[in-house]
Amino acid sequence: LTGAPSSLSTDQPPNSFEEITNYNNFYEFGTAKEDPARHAANMTTDPWSVEIGGLVERPGSYGVEDIAPENALEERIYRLRCVEAWSMVIPWIGVPLASVLQKAGVQPGAKYVAFETLYRPDEMRGQRYPILDWPYREGLRLDEAMHPLTILATGLYSDPLPNQNGAPIRLVVPWKYGFKSIKSVVKITLTDNQPVCTWQKMQPSEYGFFANVNPEVDHPRWSQATERRIGAGLFGGRQETVRFNGYGDQVASLYAGMDLAKNY
Amino acid sequence: MVRWLNDRLRRLPVWAVWLGGLIPLALLVWDTFTGGLGIDPVRDIEFRLGRTALYFLIASLGVTPLLRLSRISLMRFRRALGLLCFTYAVLHVLAWLSMDMGFLWAQMAKDIVKRPYLLFGMTAFLLLLPLALSSNNLSLRRMGAQAWRRLHRLVYLAAPLVALHWIWSLKTFPVEPLLWLAVILALLALRLAVPRPLRRGGLRGSGKEMA
Numbered sequence: 001l002t003g004a005p006s007s008l009s010t011d012q013p014p015n016s017f018e019e020i021t022n023y024n025n026f027y028e029f030g031t032a033k034e035d036p037a038r039h040a041a042n043m044t045t046d047p048w049s050v051e052i053g054g055l056v057e058r059p060g061s062y063g064v065e066d067i068a069p070e071n072a073l074e075e076r077i078y079r080l081r082c083v084e085a086w087s088m089v090i091p092w093i094g095v096p097l098a099s100v101l102q103k104a105g106v107q108p109g110a111k112y113v114a115f116e117t118l119y120r121p122d123e124m125r126g127q128r129y130p131i132l133d134w135p136y137r138e139g140l141r142l143d144e145a146m147h148p149l150t151i152l153a154t155g156l157y158s159d160p161l162p163n164q165n166g167a168p169i170r171l172v173v174p175w176k177y178g179f180k181s182i183k184s185v186v187k188i189t190l191t192d193n194q195p196v197c198t199w200q201k202m203q204p205s206e207y208g209f210f211a212n213v214n215p216e217v218d219h220p221r222w223s224q225a226t227e228r229r230i231g232a233g234l235f236g237g238r239q240e241t242v243r244f245n246g247y248g249d250q251v252a253s254l255y256a257g258m259d260l261a262k263n264y
Numbered sequence: 265m266v267r268w269l270n271d272r273l274r275r276l277p278v279w280a281v282w283l284g285g286l287i288p289l290a291l292l293v294w295d296t297f298t299g300g301l302g303i304d305p306v307r308d309i310e311f312r313l314g315r316t317a318l319y320f321l322i323a324s325l326g327v328t329p330l331l332r333l334s335r336i337s338l339m340r341f342r343r344a345l346g347l348l349c350f351t352y353a354v355l356h357v358l359a360w361l362s363m364d365m366g367f368l369w370a371q372m373a374k375d376i377v378k379r380p381y382l383l384f385g386m387t388a389f390l391l392l393l394p395l396a397l398s399s400n401n402l403s404l405r406r407m408g409a410q411a412w413r414r415l416h417r418l419v420y421l422a423a424p425l426v427a428l429h430w431i432w433s434l435k436t437f438p439v440e441p442l443l444w445l446a447v448i449l450a451l452l453a454l455r456l457a458v459p460r461p462l463r464r465g466g467l468r469g470s471g472k473e474m475a
Contacts, residue, residue: 023303031438034302084435086304131436221432223375226368230304234296237366 001155003075003093008149010077010246015088015231017157023230024164025082026183027131028117028124035126036164042123043184045168054114054189057105064168067103068095068154076151078174080181081213081245087227092172093155098146106142106190113145114138114195115171116187132198138182139195139209140173143254149174149247152185175247177211208264212255213245217264266335273337281341285348288316289355306363313356318426320349322447325423329454343399346419350396353389381432388425391418423448 014020026036050067053059077091101113119135121127127134144150153172154161161167166183173180179199189195199207206220215225226238244251255263292312295301301308324345327338338345365372376382395416397403404412427445431437 019303027436031434031436033304033307131438218378221381222379223371225371228304228306228364234305234309234363235366236306238368 001070001073001093001158001160003073003155006074006076008076008250009091010079010089012077012079012089014077014091017159019231020088020090020156021162021164023088025084025178026126026164026166028126028134028136028184029164030126031131039125040163040167042125043118043120043163043167044123045163045184048168048186050169050185051187052100052104052189053187054191055107055110056101056190057107059104062100062104064154067100067169068152072099073155074151076153076172076174078149078172079245080174080178081227081241083177083179083207083211083219083224085222085224085227085241086230087239088230091157092151092153093158094151094153094172096148097150097152097171098148100152100188101145101190104188104190109192110190111142112191112193112195113140113142114187114189114191115140115182115185116189117182118184118186133201136182136198137195138171138180138197140180141254142190144173144251147251147254149250175212175244175251177213179207180211210255210260210263212243212251212260212264213241214243214260214264215241216243217261270335270337273340276341278341278344281344282348285320285344288312289352306359310356310359310364313352313359314430317349317352317356318430318444320345320352321419321423321426322444322451324349325419325448325451329451329458332458332460333454347396347399350392353392357389381429384425384432385429388422388429391422391425395419395422420452423452 022037023033024036025033026040029036029039048064049061050064051060052062072095073093074095075091075093077089079087080090081087097113115138117136118124119127121134140150151172152169153166154169156162156165161170166181166185169185170183171181171185180197194209197207197209200209200211213224218224224241227241228238229236242248292309296305296309324342327342327345331337331339361367361372376386395418398407398412398415407415424445427441427448430441431445434441
C-alpha cells in the first residue's frame with residue numbers, strides 16, 4: 001500500500017514496525033500487550049463489511065475498498081498517546097473519516113457517530129471472558145468525526161493493517177487517548193444522542209466520553225503529566241505530555257468554551 | 265516421610281536457597297542484555313522484579329502454615345526467603361524511580377500520595393524495610409524474641425498491600441493478581457485456624473524458631 005504524503009503528518013521519527021505490531025492493547029485477544037500479536041491471526045478479515053446506518057442518506061453495507069479506495073489513500077504519521085501513559089509514533093495509511101461519512105450522506109439531525117468492533121468469540125478469544133462489555137463500542141461528536149485529522153486506517157507503513165492493529169479497518173483520532181481509536185470496525189451509526197462507549201460505561205470516573213489527551217486531568221489512579229515513549233531505551237526517561245497530544249492548534253477550537261476538566 | 269524430608273532439609277545449606285533465589289535475577293539480567301525482553305523492556309523489568317518479590321513474600325508467609333499443617337520445617341530458610349523478597353522489592357523500586365520515572369522526584373512524590381496503587385506499594389515497601397534491617401541475630405538478641413516477633417507481624421499488613429498494589433495498577437480485573445491476594449489471605453487465615461502448638465516439646469529443636 002502507498003498513501004499520498006500529508007502535511008498533517010508529524011516529522012517525529014516513527015516507531016519500528018516490530019514495536020507497533022508487538023505492543024498492543026486489543027483486549028479482544030487478551031489483556032497482555034503481547035496477546036494481540038500472538039492470537040489475532042485467527043480473526044477473519046476477508047470478507048469484511050462495515051454497516052453504515054442511522055441518520056444517513058445511503059445506509060448499507062460498505063466494503064473496505066468502497067470506504068478506502070486505493071487512489072484516495074493518504075499517509076498520516078501520527079503520535080499515539082495511550083491512557084496508560086506511554087506513547088508511540090505510527091505511520092498510518094488511510095482516508096479521512098469525513099470522506100466516508102460524506103459518501104454515506106449525513107442527515108441534518110445527526111450529532112454523533114457511534115462505532116462498533118467485530119464480535120466473534122470463536123476467533124477472538126478475549127471475548128470469551130467478561131473483561132469488557134462486548135462488543136467494544138466508541139463514539140465521537142460529529143464535528144470531531146468530520147475533523148481532517150480523524151481517519152479510518154487500512155494500512156501501517158506500506159502493509160495492509162496487521163490484525164493486531166485492528167485489521168482491516170480502524171479509527172485513528174490522534175488527539176485522544178488510544179482507546180478512542182476503535183479497531184476492526186464493523187458498524188458506524190450516525191445518531192442524535194451521545195453513544196455508549198465501553199470504557200466510559202465501565203468506569204465513568206476514570207474514562208470520559210471525550211478522552212482528549214490532557215496532562216492537567218489525571219486518570220484517578222495514575223498521572224497523565226508525562227509519558228514514556230516506547231523504544232526510547234532503558235534510560236530514555238519520560239517526556240511531558242502535551243494538551244491534545246500536540247494537536248491543539250488544529251483541534252482546540254472544537255472545545256471552545258468547554259470545561260475540559262469536567263468534560264474529560 | 266516428614267522426618268526423612270526434614271533430615272534432608274537440615275543438610276541443605278542456606279546459601280543454596282540464596283543461590284536458587286537469585287536465578288530469576290540472573291535470567292532477567294541475561295534477557296536484558298540479549299534482547300530477550302519485550303518491546304517495552306522497562307515495563308518487563310519492573311514487572312518481573314515485582315512479581316518475583318511477591319513470590320518470595322508468599323513463600324516466606326507459607327513457612328509457618330506448612331510447619332503447622334505438615335510438620336515440614338523450612339524455618340531455617342525463612343530469613344533468606346524474606347531477604348530475597350526484600351532484595352527484589354528494592355530492585356523493583358529502583359527500576360521504577362530510575363527507568364520508569366526517570367528520576368522525576370516531584371512527580372514521584374505527588375504520585376505516591378495521590379495514586380492508590382503507588383501508596384499501597386510504597387507502604388508495603390516501607391513496612392518491609394524494618395523487617396529486612398532487623399533480620400540479623402544481633403537485632404533479634406537486642407530486641408528480645410517477643411518484640412522482634414511483634415515487629416515482624418508487619419508482614420501480615422504488607423503482603424495484602426502488595427497484592428492490592430498490583431490489582432490497582434491495572435485497568436481491568438484480571439484473575440492472576442486476585443488469585444495471589446486470595447493465596448495471601450488464605451495463608452494469613454491459616455495462622456488463625458491452625459494455632460501454634462502450646463507444647464514446645466512436640467517439635468524438638470525447632471521450638472525456639474517458631475513464630
